[in-house]
Amino acid sequence: xxxxxxxxxxxxxxxxxxxxxxxxxxxxxxxxxxxxxxxxxxxxxxxxxxxxxxxxxxxxxxxxxxxxxxxxxxxxxxxxxxxxxxxxxxxxxxxxxxxxxxxxxxxxxxxxxxxxxxxxxxxxxxxxxxxxxxxxxxxxxxxxxxxxxxxxxxxxxxxxxxxxxxxxxxxxxxxxxxxxxxxxxxxxxxxxxxxxxxxxxxxxxxxxxxxxxxxxxxxxxxxxxxxxxxxxxxxxxxxxxxxxxxxxxxxxxxxxxxxxxxxxxxxxxxxxxxxxxxxxxxxxxxxxxxxxxxx
Numbered sequence: 001x002x003x004x005x006x007x008x009x010x011x012x013x014x015x016x017x018x019x020x021x022x023x024x025x026x027x028x029x030x031x032x033x034x035x036x037x038x039x040x041x042x043x044x045x046x047x048x049x050x051x052x053x054x055x056x057x058x059x060x061x062x063x064x065x066x067x068x069x070x071x072x073x074x075x076x077x078x079x080x081x082x083x084x085x086x087x088x089x090x091x092x093x094x095x096x097x098x099x100x101x102x103x104x105x106x107x108x109x110x111x112x113x114x115x116x117x118x119x120x121x122x123x124x125x126x127x128x129x130x131x132x133x134x135x136x137x138x139x140x141x142x143x144x145x146x147x148x149x150x151x152x153x154x155x156x157x158x159x160x161x162x163x164x165x166x167x168x169x170x171x172x173x174x175x176x177x178x179x180x181x182x183x184x185x186x187x188x189x190x191x192x193x194x195x196x197x198x199x200x201x202x203x204x205x206x207x208x209x210x211x212x213x214x215x216x217x218x219x220x221x222x223x224x225x226x227x228x229x230x231x232x233x234x235x236x237x238x239x240x241x242x243x244x245x246x247x248x249x250x251x252x253x254x255x256x257x258x259x260x261x262x263x264x265x266x267x268x269x270x271x272x273x274x275x276x277x278x279x280x281x282x283x284x285x286x287x288x289x290x291x292x293x294x295x
Contacts, residue, residue, distance in 0.1 A: 023160070023176045028116045030155055031092055039115045041102030042084040050078070050085045053111065055099040055178075061111065064100075092119050098178045118180045120155055127151040127158060127182075129212040131199055147186040149199035149212065154182035158210075159202045166196065 031037045041050060053061040065073045065087055069080035077088040089096055097119045101111040132148040149161050149172070161184035163170035172184035184199060200211035 023174050023182075025156070025176070027113070028118065028176065030118050030120055032122055033093060033119050034091055034122075036088055036090045037092055037117060038079075038086045038088050039100050039117070040084050040086045041112060041114050049105045051103050051105050051109075052076070052078075052087050053101045053103065055101070061101060066105070089117070092117070094119050097180065116178055118178060120153075120180065124153060124155055126208075126210060127154045127201060129199065129201065129210050131197070131212045131214045133214055144187050144189055147188065147197055147199075147214065149184045149186070151182040151201055151210075153180055154201070155180070157203060157205070159204060160184075161199050161201055164198045164200075172199075 029037060029039075039052075041052075051063060052065045054064045056062050065076035065078060069078055069085075075090045077090065079086040079088060085102070087100075087102075097117055099116045100114045102114050103109040103111045128151070130150050130152075132150065133145070147163075149163070151158070151161060154176070160174055161172065161182060163172045163184065163186050165188070170186055172186040174182065174184045176182050182201075186197070186199075188197070197214045198211055200209050202209050
């Protein structure tokens, strides 16, 4: 359950800025692998002293270029104009995907969001669509359940994720991760009766549709069945496991008794010598010596 909560939270924390349930793609650039891309920063006053950063997976920032104007720094080239500073990233790769910031160098830095870069293949394949559900691990006292639809390798050639429940359109919260995965979150009331939940995306030019389905009965029944299944599993362990353990213990005791009997039966009586058989049966066999006692 903790893993599911973290996944749901990351949908909002790691996703790009959203307005309502529609992501803002105005600052997102899709670029093919191997090409060059320019990222502009028009909020820094001193153009020759601009630093560029990229957001890391843990949420921190890593410096990518601190070179001056028109000075190449590896694959990064800084171009300075009268009103804007631009960082050119040459020969982009998948590892260049991410969120970029710019800031003026100094102790008190203010980081400005510039662009989000998503690097795609030359001939990108169709996105892969998957629905994840929290039904099995959902707490019994909750009144809602959550569905997460993920479209991997999504590009602007496709429309945003749409939801239907029993052929009725539903609104989900949509975010776009820098790795190119589009995600949509749908929250449904636990008491809602439905037969099928579906998410789909449609290609803009050809109207090709990719969809993923999740078929269920009543949400309340699903949760009760899940709890009932856990109870049945406990009874199986109790009524089947205990007799097996007792049987194993009895078999072990029987084996110990049989071994003990075998050892006693196979052990010969101790050998005795003729002297040990002699018994004092007559007075002649005894010799008594008396001595005088002085008073």
